[in-house]
Amino acid sequence: MPTIHTIDLKFLGEPAAIAAFAVEDEAGVTLVECGPFATNDNLIRGLKEVGINPGDVHTLLLSHIHFDHAGAAWWWAQHGTQVYVHPKGLKHMIDPTRLYASAARIYGDDNMERLWGKMEKIDEYDIAAVTDRSRLTFGGNTWVAHHTPGHASHHVAWQLGNIVFTGDVGGVKIKGGPVVPPLPPPDINLTQWKDSIQRLRSLRAEKFYLTHYGPVDAQSDHLSQLSDRLDSYVSWVGQARKSGQSEEEMTAGFTEFVEADLRSNGVTDEVIGAYRAANPPGMSVAGILRWFTYLEA
Numbered sequence: 001m002p003t004i005h006t007i008d009l010k011f012l013g014e015p016a017a018i019a020a021f022a023v024e025d026e027a028g029v030t031l032v033e034c035g036p037f038a039t040n041d042n043l044i045r046g047l048k049e050v051g052i053n054p055g056d057v058h059t060l061l062l063s064h065i066h067f068d069h070a071g072a073a074w075w076w077a078q079h080g081t082q083v084y085v086h087p088k089g090l091k092h093m094i095d096p097t098r099l100y101a102s103a104a105r106i107y108g109d110d111n112m113e114r115l116w117g118k119m120e121k122i123d124e125y126d127i128a129a130v131t132d133r134s135r136l137t138f139g140g141n142t143w144v145a146h147h148t149p150g151h152a153s154h155h156v157a158w159q160l161g162n163i164v165f166t167g168d169v170g171g172v173k174i175k176g177g178p179v180v181p182p183l184p185p186p187d188i189n190l191t192q193w194k195d196s197i198q199r200l201r202s203l204r205a206e207k208f209y210l211t212h213y214g215p216v217d218a219q220s221d222h223l224s225q226l227s228d229r230l231d232s233y234v235s236w237v238g239q240a241r242k243s244g245q246s247e248e249e250m251t252a253g254f255t256e257f258v259e260a261d262l263r264s265n266g267v268t269d270e271v272i273g274a275y276r277a278a279n280p281p282g283m284s285v286a287g288i289l290r291w292f293t294y295l296e297a
């Protein structure tokens, strides 16, 4: 069993909202996720606290190219780390112009710097795409890349033996709260997500490492809870849409619905802040509406 360090990126000052994972191997360290550039100093500090220098990180495995997972990848690439990503994410990491513009449309120009920090290009020699079920070996550890769309078309879950780093496809579960699905635009696909849950199930893992946030027991009812909430979230927005609510009304109602569910499952005010930072309910309304539009197109 390799040594895995969970590094808290303290995104927006919230503990346990976004993690990066440092996995020790014979050649140094493989990093799974790096978070946004806005928290890169926190990542470097967290690594140093467990005795890891940035120069030890030979490989960075990205679950997908959303900024909260991959925003700092360019910095690591510039400092000698080889990056791996889903084929659909590759060109957007080499030239992030469109990715940045799309995020700015979703989050607002004024929020980009505060949330994510800057984004630069990655040289094409420093990043490579992985096909589904491909195997990569670094420092004696063999990783398997599982294409797992649903949350994003460009999503990979990274398996290392009986551990799977699930990115966002395994949901968000913070400090013992319930598991909830993050459903931001632009390419939520409920059908694919259900298939990806089946893929995760088929791996018979012992532990899932969630980027939001940390390890969970993979043999628990985690995946069925996630699947149930996917259905209930999508159907809530579907009903509200049928009743003619505006997106603004839906966002207010949906936030109340989600947070009542969190609270009834023991989530305290303190931890709700981390859930909001990791998975803002308004984003999910927008993402689910996009999914309906896609279905009707």
Ligand SMILES: [Zn+2]
Pocket (backbone or CB within 6 Å): 064, 066, 069, 151, 152, 168, 182
């Ligand atoms: Zn994401």
